Every structure is written in C-alpha cells, then in structure tokens.
Amino acid sequence: QVQLVESGGGLVEAGESLKLSCAASGFTFSRYSMGWFRQAPGKEREFVAAISWAGGNTPYLGSVKGRFTISRDNAKNTVYLQMNSLKPEDTAVYYCTARRSSTITTMQVGYDYWGQGTQVTVSS
Helix, strand or coil: CCEEEEECCEEEECCCCEEEEEEEECCCHHHCEEEEEEECCCCCCEEEEEECCCCCCCCECHHHECCEEEEEECCCCEEEEEECCCCHHHCEEEEEEEECCCCCCCCHHHCCEECCCEEEEEEC
C-alpha cells in the first residue's frame, strides 16, 4: 500500500522558517522523482518544487526560488522542503507527490501518488 505522509506544517510569523517532511512507503522510493505542490484557499493547486530520483535536478516555482530548498534521503525514503523567509502568500496546504520516472515535471497529471497535505499558515 502506497503512502505519502507529510509532517512539519504549522503556524509561523512572516520571516520564520519551517521544514516539511514526507515519509514514503509502499514503493521503491529511489526510483521515483518527488515533488511538492501547494493550494491556497480559493486558488488552483500549484507546483512548488521537485527533485529527480538522484537529486540532481531541482526546479522551483519562481516565487520560492532562493527561499525554499527541496532535498531527499533515499535511505530514509523521505523528501523534505526547507522553507525560509516565509511570507503570508506562502500560506497553503502543501502536498507531497511521487512520479515513477527519472524525469521531472511541473504538471500535476505527471504524478502518480499524493499525500493528504499539511497546512502551512504564515501570519503577517
């Protein structure tokens, strides 16, 4: 049974940091590219970051580039999203995703599995 379980969300003030984790199980993690998407209230779900299975390719949403860092630990079957200098506009539910491919995509339809999401709220 495939599971993606996100953790690390919460309520922080603008300028602070959070680190999201996503623990994966039920599939060969090292053969999947991983991604993070987010959905703010009343808005479409959007791509945030992704990482190839070897970790060499890491595209980001333009508005988070330089503030967010995606990483993975294949020994722990876990992907992370370090979020620094958080802004109120980063408030959203953050979803972890898995794609059975060595290539990266920013399209939601390109991902095979999704987590249940974790809420991140940034107050001004």
